[in-house]
Amino acid sequence: MISSAKNLIPKKIRRNILDMAYSGSTVHIGCALCLVEIFSVIYRNHLRYDYTKPDDPNRDFLILSKGHGVMAQYACMKELGWLKDSDLFNYFSDGTKLKGLSDSRVRGLEVTSGSLGHGISVGVGIAFGNKISQTKQKTFIIVGDGELNEGSCWEAIQFAGHHALSNICMIVDKNNFQAMDKTSNIINQQNLATQIEAFNFNVAEVDGHNEDALDNAINDLFSLQNNKPSCIVANTIKGKGVSFMENKNDWHYLRLDKSSYEQALLELE
DSSP states (O other), rough: OGGGGGOOOHHHHHHHHHHHHHHOSSSHHHHHTTTTTHHIIIIIOOOOTTTBTTTTTTEEEEEEEGGGGHHHHHHHHHTEEEEEHHHTTTTTTOSSSOOOSOTTTTTTTOOOOOOOTTTHHEEEEHHHHHHHTTTTOOOEEEEGGGGGGGGHHHHHHHHHHHHTTTOOOEEEEEEETTTEEHHHHHOOTTHOOOOOOHHTTTEEEEEEEHHHHHHHHHHHHHTTTTSSSSSEEEEEOOOTTTTTTTTTTGGTTTTOOHHHHHHHHHHTT
């Protein structure tokens, strides 16, 4: 663990998200809050990188395919020293480098995503290239359950399984919502783990807010060494950590005012 990774504490990361959302008067709060433990565990315990050089060519790759959850990644990047307090408090302002979707022009972000279904394909391509080059680099891909409505996701999953990309770990943020409704009302993914397993993946399903469970699942899947890509279906709660946002899909698009911002911060003390 690098020293700055010790700062990746879920409550601190959630406060950073709220600071950004309030300062920028922006949306996509609920879908960022549910990613906190996933990002924390990957950055802290599994991603190999030089924290002084986010674009080190020998790094492992962390792809955020559900790009609208980017505030969670920005919040971690601030704790790693890659962003400043001023970056967070100027979030979404005129002239800022931090936008509301993942943007590869920001040092530390691997892909421009937000048009859903693209990041997973990019991640699979990176992993395929690294397999050909025989490097030991891993690729972690965070994808949303609603995003899996996109056919391009399943093309990439099929490709990864066929080519035995064992250097991949895909994490599905299964919060059971997408922008406009519950995922079950749009396209019912009855048994997501079984569906992905059918494409020659090793799959584990865990509580996406239990850091030990996430950590153990990543270790266990990579230890199998059976030439299969890995997937973790992480059961999460949209809006996790703020009671009045939890499982309230309105907070995909609602903005914080002074009162709701202060109330949310109190819950994270």
